[in-house]
Amino acid sequence: MKNRKKLLKNKNILLGVTGGVAAYKAVDLIRRLKDEEASVTVIMTDASKNFITSLSLEIASGNRVYSDLFDNPMSHINLPRNADLMVVAPATANMIGKFAGGIADDLLSTCLLSFNGKVVIAPSMNWRMYENPIVQENLERLKSIGIVQVGPEKGTLACGEEGVGRMAEVSEIMETIKSSLSSKDLSKKKIIVTAGPTREYLDPVRFISNRSSGKMGYAVARACIRRGADVILISGHSYLRTPGNLKSFISVETSQEMRDAVFKNLRGTDIVIMAAAPADFSPETKRKTKIDKMDKLNIHFKNTPDILLEIGRLRNRPLLVGFAAETGNRLDRARTKLLQKKTDIIVFNDVTSPGSGFDVDTNRITIIEKNKETPFPLMTKDEAAEAIMDAVVNSLQG
Numbered sequence: 001m002k003n004r005k006k007l008l009k010n011k012n013i014l015l016g017v018t019g020g021v022a023a024y025k026a027v028d029l030i031r032r033l034k035d036e037e038a039s040v041t042v043i044m045t046d047a048s049k050n051f052i053t054s055l056s057l058e059i060a061s062g063n064r065v066y067s068d069l070f071d072n073p074m075s076h077i078n079l080p081r082n083a084d085l086m087v088v089a090p091a092t093a094n095m096i097g098k099f100a101g102g103i104a105d106d107l108l109s110t111c112l113l114s115f116n117g118k119v120v121i122a123p124s125m126n127w128r129m130y131e132n133p134i135v136q137e138n139l140e141r142l143k144s145i146g147i148v149q150v151g152p153e154k155g156t157l158a159c160g161e162e163g164v165g166r167m168a169e170v171s172e173i174m175e176t177i178k179s180s181l182s183s184k185d186l187s188k189k190k191i192i193v194t195a196g197p198t199r200e201y202l203d204p205v206r207f208i209s210n211r212s213s214g215k216m217g218y219a220v221a222r223a224c225i226r227r228g229a230d231v232i233l234i235s236g237h238s239y240l241r242t243p244g245n246l247k248s249f250i251s252v253e254t255s256q257e258m259r260d261a262v263f264k265n266l267r268g269t270d271i272v273i274m275a276a277a278p279a280d281f282s283p284e285t286k287r288k289t290k291i292d293k294m295d296k297l298n299i300h301f302k303n304t305p306d307i308l309l310e311i312g313r314l315r316n317r318p319l320l321v322g323f324a325a326e327t328g329n330r331l332d333r334a335r336t337k338l339l340q341k342k343t344d345i346i347v348f349n350d351v352t353s354p355g356s357g358f359d360v361d362t363n364r365i366t367i368i369e370k371n372k373e374t375p376f377p378l379m380t381k382d383e384a385a386e387a388i389m390d391a392v393v394n395s396l397q398g
């Protein structure tokens with residue numbers, strides 16, 4: 001059994017916290033980083049201490065919190081030297097301005113100048129400040145030297161006003177950190193990922209569907225984006241947040257719509273990953289008006305298009321990854337799908353196994369290739385997606 005791969009395992013993250021109301025979110029960010037087995041060291045500015053205590057950040061990180069430039073005169077060199085990535089969250093207009101202007105007058109700004117690795121900043125401020133041309137110019141300057149910006153988002157700000165200035169969600173910051181530390185082994189690749197269920201309508205208000213939430217497919221899309229690919233995500237109904245940095249997002253309802261969207265975008269596509277759960281049957285007719293209540297209702301079904309099978313039959317087809325959602329440990333059925341649907345990879349998951357399959361954050365998969373089968377332990381869908389994309393990259397190279 002192959003081990004799970006945690007992207008941030010053993011990475012040293014230096015987290016700068018500056019003086020904004022979003023400073024309290026640093027605790028959540030630290031917790032999420034530690035969940036991924038990263039080590040976090042926090043540098044606070046003096047202003048941030050008005051919003052959060054150093055004790056909270058020390059308890060959350062399990063490490064000493066630094067703040068004073070002169071406590072240990074070498075910390076502005078030693079802290080960045082041991083870091084894999086620096087993230088400033090929240091980043092105030094003041095800290096952004098200092099960084100862009102090369103000013104080093106406290107521990108955080110000094111560390112930012114002496115660090116030569118990846119830096120992620122998550123701006124947070126009032127919308128008027130954010131729109132100020134000087135702040136925008138400073139952000140452009142930082143972008144031009146490779147500093148990665150995440151957010152801010154539109155929403156209600158601390159002052160009660162509505163506008164762009166709210167710090168990015170912690171999940172977005174995590175995604176940006178992971179992406180910054182990922183190898184770009186899928187850059188220039190065009191990938192179609194399908195996700196979620198389809199809805200096959202009986203009448204305008206009723207449909208047949210399944211329990212797919214889109215979590216697995218969205219995790220695959222995020223893994224592809226982290227690795228530098230151009231991703232088109234074609235999704236059935238899902239409550240999930242659309243991943244950032246997609247090339248395009250196409251929302252569909254029925255299996256036929258999913259098929260049409262896939263084929264419309266197939267030209268020039270290098271890889272197709274079918275993580276969706278399209279219905280295999282749809283009602284033969286869709287009534288134009290709501291079906292009245294009656295004692296008995298007989299519904300006749302017809303087959304929907306089998307998208308994977310159709311792509312598998314193409315002469316110059318992209319690299320093809322399908323899933324096999326089985327009830328029970330039916331690896332034999334998954335192997336048959338690999339052959340019948342002519343895919344390069346089939347990802348087997350037993351959807352009745354605890355923590356696996358539909359509408360959960362974890363999955364237990366076996367990656368089936370023509371001459372190889374790799375079982376994995378129960379892991380998060382993000383980890384499963386990484387394992388699938390490792391297999392895809394190997395297959396492209398082989």
Ligand code: PMT
Pocket residue numbers: 195196211212213214215216217255274275276277278279280304305306307308309321322323324325326337349351357358359360
């Ligand atoms: O969305 P989540 O809640 O995270 O759940 C994840 C998942 C269980 C949906 C996912 O891990 C999964 O297994 N997806 C495939 C579901 C499925 O339809 O499996 P299947 O064994 O019935 O189909 C085999 C393959 O053919 C799949 O790649 C499927 O996308 C594809 N297919 C199926 C029907 C159809 N009409 N056209 C297809 O292309």
